[in-house]
Amino acid sequence: MAAVNKTAHAFDKTRLDALLNRRFFYAPAFEIYGGVAGLYDYGPPGSSLQANILAEWRRHFIVEESMLELDTTIMTPSPVFEASGHVARFADWMVKDTGNGEVLRADHLVKNVLEARLEGDREARGVAAQPVAPGPADKKKKKQVKSTAVKLEDAVVAEYDSILAQLDNYSGPELGGLMRTHKITNPSSGNPVGEPQQFNLMFASSIGPTGQHPGFLRPETAQGHFLNFSRLLEFNNGRVPFASAQIGRAFRNEISPRAGLLRVREFTMAEIEHFVDPLDKSHPRFSEVADVELVLLDKYVQAAGQTTIRRMTVGAAVKEGVIANETLGYFVARIHAFLLRIGVDGKRLRFRQHMANEMAHYATDCWDAEIQNSVGGWTECVGCADRAAYDLTVHAEKTGQALVVRQALKEPVVEERAVAEWDKKVLGKTFKADAGLVTKTVEALDEAGLMRLKGELAQGPATIKSPDGKEFTLQPEVLTIDRKTFKTSVREYTPNVIEPSFGIGRILYCLLEHSFWSREQDVERGVLSLPAVVAPTKVLIVPLSSRAEFDPLVKEVSLRLRKAGVHARVDDSNTSIGKRYARNDELGTPFGVTLDFASVQNRTMTLRERDTMDQRIGSIDDVIATVTELVLGAIDWPEACQRLPAYDGVQAVD
Template sequence: QIFNELFKTIIGPYAEHAGYCRPETAQGMFVNFKRLYDFARGRLPFGAAQVGRCLRNEISPRQGPIRLREFTIMEFEFFFNPKNSECVKLREVEGEKIRLLTEGLIRRRVEEPVEVTVNEALDKGYIKAEWNAYFMARAKQFLNELGVPDENQYFREKLPSERAHYSAQTYDQVVKLSRWGYVEVSGHAWRTDYDLRMHMAYSGEDLRVYLPYAKPKRVKRKRLKLNKVELGKAFKDKASLILRLLELTPAEEVAEALTSEGVYRLRGNGETYEIKPSHVSVAEEEIEEKGERILPSVVEPSFGLDRMLYVTLEYAYSEKEERVVLKLPKDLAPIEAAVFPLMTKDGLPERAREIHQNLLSQGFNVEYDEGGSIGRRYARMDEAGTPYTITIDYQTIEDGTVTLRDRDTWKQVRVKTEKLPQILRSLLKGEMGFERAGVLL
């Protein structure tokens, strides 16, 4: 049974004004492509990113935040010239190893991914677009930073029958979870120029970009001659759409398909239409050109924020001596440090509050806590994922040093109060190892 995952709703008071809740954020970026291209100062390549809520009418929502009807998605549309598709940043990741379960492996029923470098993946044709390979490598590194090791993540290629209609190639990034097994957390689709082409066909707005030549040149170009009568007979009410789509299709592409296969398969509106020699003919002419108009190609890294949060929390969760320690990445921890007076007397709380206020004034997210024993306070902050705790004791009154404690190792060092902000900032940025922060206790 065919089931539409789009949520249908009524716009305004009239039932005939139907609308659909967005299943992705991408289309807003395609609709506004001309404005975005202007913001990019008329240059390719460039990217646009958006974070937002989406809705899909899932048949069976389950597995907590893994499968939801309402969720948050992070999408990046990267536009580049298909005639100059070289990724200028590829050198940064060309040696990065990624694990791929390719279409070929899946068809041979192989379950173990192959590990290759980004360069090898491109040379062997596992990944078709350089920019897609670049963003896949960055996505793998991103998961590493969230605590997921290489062996617990890989990219699975979607089979043609599984791919969305707009995609020429899609890889899903999957992560191993203790309860749910391997779960998709991001998708990496090469959407070609499909979306811009469809918006042009339906709106009549020219979304092509003009690329001037260094100097005019005479070139031979193929041109399509459309047989509107035959197209009308063959496609009836869809003929006008197909006419617009053919006007946007390179004549060389159509000519090659007609010569080699006797038919050109035109994609549009989620369907495929067979264009035959009776529908079109190809003529060649010589013209002078000062530039050319092209539709940019697009790669799209898309991340599920809810699933990413779940993954981060699972890989951060640990237990030590029957206590929970949430080893969140330091730049994600909501509380960066906590300040404790060892005792609630003898001027220790007053000095602790001074240090707390000083750290707040310098932009740190810092908590103050004087309730319960010092061990109980350490345990509370470990469970909250706070990377560092600062204890003010009687030695602080004597020599101006404090005890700085590391969440992950429970090691402690003595640090001079005046150096505390600088040391804390270096630790949070990963610029300094903990044992170099002060005198180890």
């Protein structure tokens, strides 16, 4: 077996981009119309890579855990997002260049300009550029604004550092204040910018022909799970915990997206909503993952202004309270396993806990799987949030539907509490149309309030005040208040939700970066070392030439691989075998088989491994059997080499 040196050449983003574009992994959408920022089309290898990642996701999560899969609607009527809080809060602050009308995200502008000034200060002081800090402030590694060497006063440096550390805390007007105080203008034009304005990130539309039903494209798939909660619970025979899962598109009208697949306006998500008893967040399979070691960056470390990671097992993290509960810990470990399985580099993967000020409006705790890459530094690719009972509660309130679990108690709960009993006749006669308001007002009282009212009524008429301030006088004969005994045999509760949410495009891009390298002997020869499980094509079938004498063998091998469930492609184009292999190294195809004159005569076939370029030879039967096991992951390349002797022919050289 040949030795492989994947790090002979430093990572070169330009080369990777050229490869991805040339091989049509993805490209700007509507390119022939000039393109639109933040919208991308996936070509054949990108689509296959994405489909394979999703198939593995489905196997790893949905099948393995018997989750309930959903496919819900993208176009959503406005009331749903009014209840969920998205209409009011799913927004960014933007500013407009007063000269050319360019629109910029307000927080990004402040950040980029102040960081550039600090960088300029360091240059002026002759201090080397700081090493990449892995903290949350470092989401954008690429410099957005060019720095110039201008020294700042020490107090100014301290002030800028302080602003940057709490950037997520500022409101729009505060960001506007900062821009005025620190004379922040649009770096690309030098023009001043206007006051920050809130811009909702949801795409708006209108449902039906009358324009009476405003709608939005969903910015996440989650609401579709919550709205169907009662049906899902019933489908699961009323039992909790259970999880629903959905793969689908979501849309965010980003203000000015410029980070390739990392920040887009339309994207594929895969989301799980795991519904769990708030009093019991243990997980039955936790023991299976307890020993998994993770790289963690918790909120306390970050709050102390540090970025020291901790390596610990999931079991220890939950035991020490670093991760809040078993279910959250279980999913963090499962996310970790999934990302490694599809080929993400474990050394460039960490889990970072959200600090209180950056949490989404619905979350009570959240861990992000962050993957390091050259565009966004440490980038959130999976979020794992505890949304508590937020969503089910707001939808239940808005619709009046009970979104709860009813659990039969083994032992009924007996309790004594005060209740009001009304004389309906007197009530109606006294209060007429207000009768309902009166009973509601009394019944809203707590135990102490009811007992106080009972005391007042014992002495004569009592006065109560409804929530909207109306006063009513109650005569003692209209109601009796007494303590009674209640027996409850059903517990009713709103389940909590643990939500692992995957941005597939971000994962896919990071995976491409981690898989890319160049051959030691020729930097121009790029390779994508994608694992077979996600590689767009598993086996390349290469006839020596497109001559008809190879056709029957090509057909036979294609058919047999297809029957074995191995996705193969034939490349019979009129170029050398070496060029054809090089092209497929760029596509990440892990194995290749060559059919030549020996194949026709002796029914032998060579087998080539992508990374090592090793070639082995065997009978067509043996090679098909071996490559099938390789693709399924049943054996690895060293094992395959023990089965098939090395090939030292000259025809299929690279």
